Amino acid sequence: MEKIIAKLGLGSCGIAAGAGEVWTELEKIVHDEKYLVKLEKTACIGMCFEEPVLELSGPGKPTVMLGTVSPGDVKSILDGYLSNTLEYNNIILHEHKEAVHNDLIGNQQRIVLRNCGVIDPESLDDYEAAGGYQALRKALTLKPMDIIDEVKASGLRGRGGAGFSTGMKWQFAFNARSDKKYIVCNADEGDPGAFMDRSTLEGDPHAIIEGMIIGAYAMGADEGYLYVRAEYPMAIKHLRKAIADAEAKGYLGQNILGKGFNCELHIKEGAGAFVCGEETALMQSIEGKRGMPTIRPPFPAESGLWGKPTNINNVETWANIPWIITHGADAFRKFGTEKSPGTKVFALAGKIKNSGLIEVPMGMTLHDVIYKVGGGIKDGKKFKGVQLGGPSGGCVPASLLDTTVDYDSINKTGAIMGSGGMVVMDEDSCMVDIARFFLNFTQNESCGKCTFCRIGTRRMLEILTRITEGKGVMEDIEKLEQLAVKIIKGSLCGLGQTAPNPVLTTLRYFRDEYIAHIEEKRCPAHSCTALLKYEVVPDKCVGCTACARKCPVQCISGAVKQVHEIDQSKCIKCGACYTACKFNAITKV
């Protein structure tokens, strides 16, 4: 009898949700009790909010995917599936029947994530079985310039944020005359609230490597670096193995596939500096120096790593390449819009139901991304805004949800596409606080080279902090706007040039929240602690004492079955009472 296959997601998100224990249990049952089950590992399918995720399939059986699996469920799940009587309270995908997330996958278009959550990322065989390294075989029969023309024709734009034409960039590097050229994969993924690249690195490392080898051949490079954030240990592990396996199989190293082309790839671990995601700073860091951005020109294509022509692309950009070479530019252009062809991977996070990783064709509206694919807002709350592009981006309000996701439309809102982080905020998120949060981030991460970036962001942060504490004055708004213009003009690299964006967009779309903080000393979202008070609603309080028992500073008094009271002078506003009360008898005012 053919075995059924049980495939478990073991990406970092899965592991964090307890998939490791589920795996141990699966192995135990299958080995000890001789179940006819083949166990397979994969990485993240993107439904991180349902982790641990287990997929079952087998001859004559429907493919099903189960969410939030715990070790205790494993035996009954396997028994049920084997005997065709599977009952489980969280079937998330079902081949034949309605299931909660059938649409979630149905509304996506997977090019970059084609293998993520499908293959075992540590298996070169799996990657080859999915068509892997066919693009490289094809590319090595083409002239370098033909490859570059194909990439140009595809209209692929850099997925690292700026959206520059990848084909053009390759052309510049190709044109550069030198005895030595480098290629680099930017896997620094600094946007706090984004994890597209992590999932691709963990889930399909060979796709990135194959893209890089093709790029190296096209541009005439023979050495490359992958610069990976040190916070991504699993990504680094999978890349190491993938590089070693590719070398052993002759896809990397000397005389690749017998075609006389050589290429070597190395991994560089980042050491924790956001600015190192900026390409010139990144190269300084690879060279072992402080990661300070340098003036462009010269562009990396003329003078990059160790003064040699260098081409840098983002993880997602590289992962698109093998698909484009295999399927052709026209097939790629079938997705997306005229000026932004293809798909984009987004990391949905924050107050959204289906928080995880998705890939959709460019040109979908933000509304559809958030509601159709993302499932809408958590806990029945109201949507307030979505932060696109992280600290360099901006916050887009509900009135602009019809904006389509493509580089040019998003730029018009004052935000940027960025690398694909989408952090959704609901009515409980304070927009002034969000602006303060990002300024705090950029101020910390400014490398200090440019005065406006170094001091200007600090001044802006001070003003924003003042406002969130209820100490702001109306002139502060003007000051913020003036500082913003100066920082944008006076900064050398993208960090400073974009740092004011979160402030400018929140001022543009949520100005009334700033004014409420300043004039009424009130935080409309009840989020800024300095402007917040917890109070007991006497009509609702039944005197159950739950709040008083939870209060860490014992500032709530009241006898059993009597209305309680909060001593405001001692309250630290931790909100423990608010969560503890089952009668909605504690309000934020």
Next chain:
Amino acid sequence: MQNSRQELDAILTRFKGRHGALIPLLQEVQQLEGYLKKDTLKYVSEQMGVSAAEIFGVATFYSMFRLKPQGKYVIRVCKGTACHVSGANTILNAIRENLKLEGDEDTTEDTLFTVMEVACLGCCSLAPVIMIGDQTYGKLTPEAIPGVLGKFAK
């Protein structure tokens, strides 16, 4: 001590002559000794022929390098965007309170724990998230903190 000097020398030998190797070298040294000791850095400078200024420049630039001793377990509290909007502050406060850290202290008296704030651990869908050693904990609430930390306390 003698042993660790030998191990240190072994690391230095491996990196000698490699270009652009200062950062991975310091990462290994930090792994060996727990943090970057002043004396060690001076020794590295002499042995590798790199100026002390350059080494200190790099060591202070990157947030991963620590110039002070750290606890046995490093707790990384994510302060990324997704975690921020999901209450990362209350998690950080609960941890600091549980470990009785005051002011700007980041390491417990018994040097069991060091608390660090980091921007995004890449598990945003499980926000708020912390990492202790290599283990990630997600969907946390302040109430869950004593239980999580309890697993590591002696």
